[in-house]
Amino acid sequence: MCITKLFSSFLVLLFFGCSQPVIKKESSNAPQKLPLVGSLQVYKYKFSNGLKLLVLEDHSSPTFAYQTWYGVGSRDEVKGHTGLAHLFEHMMFKGTKNHKEGEFFKLMKAVGSEGENAFTSKDYTAYVQELPKEHLEFIAQLESDRMQNLIVDDAAFTTEREVVQNERRFSYENNPDGLMYQEIFGLAFTEHSYHWPTIGYEEDLSRMAATEASQFYKNFYAPNKATIIVTGDIKHDEVYNIIKKHYEKIQTSETLNIQQARESTQTTPRRKIVKFNIQIEKLYMGYPVPEILHEDIPALQVLGEILAGGKSSRLYRALVNTGVSSDLESGVLENTEPSLFLITTNLQKNKKAAFAESIILREIQRLIQEPIAQKEHEKVQNRMSFAFYEGLSHNSSLARFLGKYEVISGNFEEGVKLFQKSLVVNAEDIKKAAKKYLIPDHRSVIIGVMK
Amino acid sequence: MREIILTWFISLCFIKSVFALDVNFEKDSKLPLVYLNVVIKTGAVDDPRGKSGLTYFLGQMLLRGTKSESKEQIDLALDQMGAVLEVETRAEALILRGSVLSSKLSEFLKLLKSILTQPTFHEREIKKLKSEVISKILEELSSDRTLVLRRATKFLFQDHPYGKPILGITKEVETFSTEDIFSHYNKHINHGKMSIIGAGDTDLSIIDTWAKGFRNSIKESGNSFLVFKPKDIVTKKFYFIDKPDRTQTQIYGGQIGILMTDKNYFPLYLANYAFGGPSFTTKMMEEIRVKRGWSYGANSFFRMGKQPRSWQFNLYPKIKDAPDALVYTLNMIKDFREKGLTPEEFERTQKSIINNSGFMFNTPQKRVENLLLEKTLDLPSGFMTRYREEVSKLTLNQVNQAIKNFLKPDQLVVTVLGTAKDLKEPIVKALGISENEMQVIPYTQE
Structure with missing residues (x-):
């Protein structure tokens, strides 16, 4: 069949x-x-x-x-x-x-x-x-x-x-x-x-x-x-x-x-604690998001930047500047099929991953409820423009850009369109994407702790 | 054809400023970006005694507040420009690495000037950075790969400044004060030690005018600590970093290296390229990965400095294979010293380096990195473009003689990371040494 x-x-x-x-x-x-x-x-x-x-x-x-x-x-x-x-x-x-x-x-x-x-x-x-x-x-x-x-x-x-x-x-x-x-x-x-x-x-x-x-x-x-x-x-x-x-x-x-089997909708948070020979805790959080060609991907990309793009981003200020984490990353993973919006952070000495998680949840909620300033939005656009051009700076990175988007989305032009669309995403689109995808009950959380 | 390629590359040289500050810029308008590095000839080797990590700390503190901008304002300004400004600390260089959309260059330069000339080193930021750096050190100790490199470097150089960890040691980082940082800044951030090297979508005159504008705001010159030549280890030494539950080992070994300006550098560059260099066709990859499947990677490499630094090798076999793989590798080194390269190996490697040499400077970014290396290691101008010419002149005899003179199989420092209760005994047995000859150090120890 x-x-x-x-x-x-x-x-x-x-x-x-x-x-x-x-x-x-x-x-x-x-x-x-x-x-x-x-x-x-x-x-x-x-x-x-x-x-x-x-x-x-x-x-x-x-x-x-x-x-x-x-x-x-x-x-x-x-x-x-x-x-x-x-x-x-x-x-x-x-x-x-x-x-x-x-x-x-x-x-x-x-x-x-x-x-x-x-x-x-x-x-x-x-x-x-x-x-x-x-x-x-x-x-x-x-x-x-x-x-x-x-x-x-x-x-x-x-x-x-x-x-x-x-x-x-x-x-x-x-x-x-x-x-x-x-x-x-x-x-x-x-x-x-x-x-x-x-x-x-x-x-x-x-x-x-x-x-x-x-x-x-x-x-x-x-x-x-x-x-x-x-x-x-x-x-x-x-x-x-x-x-x-x-x-x-x-x-x-x-x-x-x-x-491929399709994932059924997640209705409750999933958590797992993993023990390592490490001296600081680690936190990985993932939320289900759609595939690369989905119309919400540009807004999710901008959302990732607002949360953790650069040292003035919301999560960097809330986690690193306050002495909770030493670094962090976040963003939507670009895949052919529905994938994850990932947030990862390494904690500072003696700080708990669960505490960082609560801050992340709070910041996401704040983003959904409060207006996004025009300046913050422009900042993200400049950062994304920079990253886009930098990714095209030499022969092998150009080829990699073309190859990746041709294969995961069927047409390299989708990669260019994604960039262009991300520049015209508005504040409401970003809030909508956060509300639609960064749902607390949909999150999966891995916490790495010391053995 | 090769001649044409090389000539073509070399014709793309940097334009240098005529003003006193050392400014070098290559115009490249392919994309609307500008890359700019402020290179200062200081580094971890200049960390004062008992203040390991101070140069790294100073570099990070530069980004944490000026007389006119707080850390938050600097972060926001950079992000708003779509710019990246990071500080990289090496053993002998502190590099402010900036990249920005060309449309935002003037704002970026204004901020960069302020960062370089008007830092505040605020107490509150020092406290926050200490906590971040200590966490990064603990993270470095948590990863097998970074831990073994950190410790192997220390074991090789002992108390020599090249043995200092870039991030520092937690106990010493905790002692840093505002005075320490200001004193280090005044000593090392001066234009006698500074070069500006960049490429991108703007003109030299713009960068030059900017550099002239801040040249008088920083000191003319400062004291430089002269790094002395590291001593060879007298006899072979073995260290075991004990970390529980490992299913794989990390093995690093090495000896004191060579200067890039040494007459034996190019012969040894070729020799290392054949033995464990950056390809899948080396002796190490062939014997250890391809034939035996012992390790995903097996490499050897030089680390370069103003003084001879190191030649090191690494591999990461699983526990069961580690004793055999280590003994085999040590025998390979011994054998390599005695027999050198065969005529076929020499010819193949020489041809490969010559034909590949254009890739050493085929993009503006690579040319920037080459110049940066020339400046920080005090190499003659144009040194990095000479590989093809120098390697072409080599003979098999020269290379094999250089290998014989350089390699010291009986004076290697070998570091193994693994689980001691599973692995120490088999390794000691395979090496034919006594238990006491392999010092065990817990992985948590800095």
């Missing part, structure tokens, strides 16, 4: 393996030319196999960034197999039919690559690097090769699984903030796959087999799940021709709809 999104709100189980025919279209070398900001333009192409290509020319240095974003993350995993998306990301650096294990990095280093790496989130996996301008065809060849010719063998898988388990120990098991982050999602999501950490659970990783990775590769690593972003000292039509040459013949995979 094929479950469409229309009915997904009634589901509490995950469904896996529903395929739909891929509609084939001819590739077109006539790109859409889309404005980003100022004089920056993005050329957007789509190939017959579903592959998308975004090119942004910037000739300010003779280099370019080349990133491949796959629309697959830990959201696409199923219970008992958590961490597969991320573990597979590691496997992509192993051998292919054309290049034996270890060659990828050696070839990259030989041509002077920079920042070759990869990352996996709940919604996407991205492979990133920068290169001197003359190596466009070289990287297109390597990336297209591992999109279609990867070898997933048992020995390499076993070693890499051990590396990932070690990464888990490093970033989560022995890192209080990593564990707090894992716990807040674990508490706030009971049914949806955002419940588990992207790195996966140790018990799932330890029984994961190479065959699962092979299947994952077949399902998700295909042109119709990928977007290539090239930014820098290149010409868009030349990029198009090279990408066409190396990718156009790669077969699509069947579209796999993993229908």
